Amino acid sequence: MNPAPQILSISTERLHPSDFSISVYGQLESDSDDLVDTIQTEGVLVPLVVTPREMGEGWEVISGNRRLACARRIGLREVPCEIRLFEGVEQKNRAILDYNRQRRKKFSQLMREADVLEDFERPAAIVRRDANLRQNQLSPIDRRNSDNRHNRTDETIARSIGIGGKDLYRQARSIWRTAQQGDIRASSGVALLDLGEKTIHAAYKDLRRRDRFTSGFRPTPYDVWSFKHDRAFGIPHPGSIPPGIIANALHYFTESASLVVDPMAGGGTTIDICLAMGRRCLAYDLDPIRADIKSHDIRNGFPDETRDCDLIFVDPPYHTMLAHQYAADGVALTPLSEWVEFLNSFVRMAYTTLRPGGHLALLMANQTEKDLPAGHGYLDHAFFGYQAFLAAGFLPQRRISCPMAGAYLPQHVQRARQDGRMLGQVRDLLVGRKPLTELG
Ligand SMILES: C[S@@+](CC[C@H](N)C(=O)[O-])C[C@H]1O[C@@H](n2cnc3c(N)ncnc32)[C@H](O)[C@@H]1O
Structure with a gap:
């Protein structure tokens, strides 16, 4: 028969949370108000479980860190504690795991x-x-x-x-x-x-799928690239794009170890595909959400380290589209004329930073329905892009259609049918090449 547990009143100052418990469960996030109320009216009903500390004075709390935090908050000097002795560290740590068995864990x-x-x-x-x-x-x-x-x-x-x-x-x-x-x-x-x-x-499944661009990638042999999302690449971001588009662009317009630059990298899809396909990548964003994306406003030009890169891949937010989901002072918020001006200056800067023979790939959707100038049925952003390419000196290489199939929820499709509206699916990747010499 087990002896009756030994219960002592111990000063809260002599009680210490267990380092092991903190290493597994983290610091106690907060003491709960409910528990504070209960302890205030009824005292600590269930004794804490403690053991003598191996190093230093006092007691290590095996179970009851929240009760201790609440007791300290309301200024209790002492709390009831059940003393337990263990035969070694493993036995003690197993007991801590056991006491936490019922707790809701991340x-x-x-x-x-x-x-x-x-x-x-x-x-x-x-x-x-x-x-x-x-x-x-x-x-x-x-x-x-x-x-x-x-x-x-x-x-x-x-x-x-x-x-x-x-x-x-x-x-x-x-x-x-x-x-x-x-x-x-x-x-x-x-x-x-x-x-x-x-x-x-x-x-x-996300982790496993990402190997598919490393081994056995099958490029699309047409100039229509499917716009199929795959969460295995990039981290969640409101504007993330399908990895297949980047993978095909890398296949057709770069070689192994080429330097790829994404100046508006969002969730970092470009970085992940470059890694999977053995390309080097430099990525920037006004509002970076991963450590491998550097903070940079592309309106200030391309950083020096991007000079002579092989491919610039960019998926910009433009004009008012997605405006409220990005950094408050991003290019998405500018009016149309400023957006076109930005586009032209961006393409000129890309031309300067690319090596001769390098490519710029610009992903653009038609703007339909929302935020259009009076009387317009749509805005042809790819057309603005094409003009910017020619003005900067790029040789147009391809316009690849990347239709956004599956981008709408069934209820959106149903409502469009009822209203007799066409939903926009057009998205294009414009690719231009910087000539090798002034003559091309
Ligand atoms: C459409 S998202 C890119 C999504 C990305 N392709 C992906 O797959 O996750 C456009 C990004 O441009 C960034 N951006 C907007 N204005 C910028 C600026 N002036 N300089 C750099 N990044 C900017 C936004 O913060 C946003 O992350």
């Missing part, structure tokens, strides 16, 4: 728990690995047993952290490990998982 907290549990399981895993190395000498039955043991570890961890079965846990671990290696898209997946805006399976 994906990253679950995965930090899993990291700890994997460490606990490591000695057994080494034994299993040695057995696997000998597997050739094992009978089919022994081999099956060995595989089962391996599966069992993942199954056990999946169950402990409450993440479903071993397969889902392996997907989660793959996302988590890739993010820890500094992969920006995997980190974005973790952030979305923490917010509950993505499932583990969807985030995992």
Whole structure:
């Protein structure tokens, strides 16, 4: 029979949150008002669980950090604590994980728990690995047993952290490990998982799909490139574009290790495709949302480091389109005449910074319906772009149609049908080449 737990009143000043708990679950975000009210009227009903600190004076809190924070907030000098003694660090840390079993956790907290549990399981895993190395000498039955043991570890961890079965846990671990290696898209997946805006399976599929431009990319042999989104590239951004458009542009207008510049990089789709296809990339934005996009206003010219680049790929927000989703002083907010002026100066600056023979690829949609000058049915931005190309000295190479199929929700399509309106799907990629010599 277990002895009755020892309960003592301990000064709140002598109680310290556990470093291990902070490393797994982070700093306590806030103490809750409800709990403060309860403690104020009824006191701390459930004792905290504490153990003597290994280093220094006082006690380490194994369970009850929120109760302690609330007690301190209302000025309680002492709180009831149950004393527990542990046989070692592993036993103590396992107890902390157990006390947190019921707590609602973010994906990253679950995965930090899993990291700890994997460490606990490591000695057994080494034994299993040695057995696997000998597997050739094992009978089919022994081999099956060995595989089962391996599966069992993942199954056990999946169950402990409450993440479903071993397969889902392996997907989660793959996302988590890739993010820890500094992969920006995997980190974005973790952030979305923490917010509950993505499932583990969807985030995992995003990671796997990105390999398709590295191995076996099949370029489109026509000048119509499908506008199909794929969240595996770029991080979420209101204006992100389909990676296939960039991949085809890289295929036709650059070579391996070419230097690509995206001066309005948004969610960084261009960076990710360059990485997958072995091109170098410099990316900028007025309002960067990733560490590998530098802060720069392209109206001030191209940065020096972009000089003699091979391709400039740009997907600008123009005129009033998407105006309210971007940085307040971006080019999207300028009136039409200023927008066309900006476009001309941008194309001239791109001409100067490209190496002779380099390309500028400019993605432009027709503007329909919204914010049109009086009497206009549409604004032909690609036409403004074409004029800017010729004025700057570019040799037009191709106008590639990238129709935005699937860009509308079924209710938008239905409403357009009812109103007898045409929805705009036209989007074009204009490509111009800087001549090798003054004569082309
Ligand atoms: C259509 S989005 C680009 C989306 C990107 N292609 C993607 O796939 O995520 C246009 C970007 O231009 C940026 N921008 C607007 N004005 C700018 C300026 N003057 N200099 C640099 N970037 C600007 C906006 O912040 C926005 O991120």
